[in-house]
Amino acid sequence: MIAGIGAPIVAGLGLGVALAGAPGPVQAVLMAESIRGGVARGLRALAGANLTFGLLLVCLALGLSVAPPSGSLLRVLQVVGGSLLVWLAIDGLRYGHDVDPEAAGRRGLHPTARGVLAIVLNPGAWFFLGAVASPLLASAGRTGGRTDAILTAVALWLGAGLGDIGVVLLGGVGLRRVRARVVLWIRRVLGAVLAGLGVWLVVEGIVP
16 A cells, blocks of 8 residues: 555655654744743644645645745745744743743734744745645645545645644643743743744845
């Protein structure tokens, strides 16, 4: 089965898990939201990111063609996406002293919206969809038809979701069990990581 029409499905599942395990803007946002407001807030951010990613994968499986961004479009994504990360970093540091999940949840942009934007404005996500996911789903469609393409998309989505749940649990349960002072320093480090990623993307988008 794995050597036949099931190979793309298995590959999609493994690729999804590997994707979630690779550090990037989405994982940084999920970790920051989980530490800021606990597992509940982290899961809301995860829902936004994962459902958006899953919808895009299903569209690819149904025949939508996505090319890796380039030229002006890539520069716009880099500047806007980088600006979003910088804003999220500043927002997190501004309320970094607040360790009350309910109070944290009442401030700023809703975590689900943050998750959605972490995908939509992430150049890396569009590169993955165009350069990796699209060929994989096209291959699954050629060998097993549209059904296999959709199953491969679902497997990739589940793999990414399982990996991201681990990130949320680590931030919302594991790291929040340590002393409040340590949590505050972790938030500051995450804020610095988000800001660094954001500034790098903005510079990449502006400088030829």
